[in-house]
Amino acid sequence: MAVVPVDIAARPYEVRIEAGLLAELVPHCKVLLRKRDVPIVTDRNVHNAWGDMVDGALRAAGHEPRWRILPAGEESKSWHHLSSLVDWLLDLGVERGDHVLALGGGVIGDLTGFAAAILKRGCNFIQLPTTLLAQVDSSVGGKTAINTGAGKNLVGAFHQPALVLADLAVLDTLPDRELLAGYAEVVKYGLIGDPDFFAWCDANGHALLSGEAEMREYAVATSVRAKARIVAEDERETSGTRALLNLGHTFGHALEAETGFSSILLHGEAVALGMVLAARYSARRGHMAHASAEHVASHLAEAGLRSELTSLGLDCDGRTLVGHMLHDKKMDAGTLPFVLMNGIGKAFLARDVDLDDVSAFLDAELARQ
Ligand SMILES: NC(=O)c1ccc[n+]([C@@H]2O[C@H](COP(=O)([O-])OP(=O)(O)OC[C@H]3O[C@@H](n4cnc5c(N)ncnc54)[C@H](O)[C@@H]3O)[C@@H](O)[C@H]2O)c1
Ligand SMILES: O=C(O)C(=O)C[C@@H](O)[C@H](O)[C@H](O)COP(=O)(O)O
């Protein structure tokens, strides 16, 4: 088992990574589950695939699982589902010292984590991530949020989980499209700060996506180590270090907003396109060789991800996309810092980006042949 510590001063915790962890859920959470009733939040698909197994593991240890099963998909990250989840937790009598389990992808983790952050001003929660994206990214680091009509993750809190158990076996039932979307966030760690890991992705990405166990474990553990290092250094995204994890997200969140946070474009798919745009924009500004930017695009395209904005068939212009970006949480007194690259593995925060230039760049991308 790989164990990655997340060394946050006030609330350190571990990410444990291995196939079969959910069957061993209770021994791993033993000291944390203090009551017979265990609140557990999930979505319909995850419940169908893994509900019986988790239910059995909890019951075998004398617990009574109390399930909250939400609709699958991004629309569950909403005020409506947040308020009904909080009311449900209150009805169950959840106390601050209790632990709520979040069994699912980033949607369930972000929503449950936010509910835990505000319930009685903060109760505990445990992340049981079931998508590649959630295992490598969203379950670690304590960003929790819902979406609003104005944009992505605009209401939320930093609230760290008490423990993360990433069971690699659950990826067996994950649809290929979701696996691929999660792969975009894996590649992100290479592009941010680890060119050797990007080269590893070039060599092993296909094996990882086709389910080779060793490759999965290496990719998840390497990604989590990278994220844990960054989060430990800058938990609340104040110094600029954590903002690097936003590579591809300023473009990506704008595309998610433009496509209505719908299944037209999954978060990871938006991030993949966003990273291509960040790479090409870095090249346009002279930070990165055009050939390196095209290497990023071809790597993602060969894996099966979208790498061309034109593939979305959007009926909008660059200015519309920049309009969505004005809601980005990095916005600072009228300027929007962008995560750009000085090369593969060399991300940096550019604070002098001219949004008219971004708009012109996007117009060119939207018209690209
Ligand atoms: N908090 C963070 O740091 C952070 C980081 C990255 C992304 N996110 C957020 O995460 C969300 C995306 O997460 P996601 O990609 O995991 O999507 P998701 O939670 O919607 O899960 C994807 C789909 O796969 C299904 N599924 C999940 N696990 C399964 C399994 N093992 N077997 C079968 N089906 C399964 C789900 O029901 C859903 O339909 C976005 O809202 C994004 O903003 C947050
Ligand atoms: O953990 C972080 O920090 C990240 O930026 C990880 C991203 O992959 C994730 O999508 C995050 O939710 C985006 O951050 P946001 O602050 O723009 O919502």
Ligand SMILES: [Zn+2]
């Ligand atoms: Zn993301």
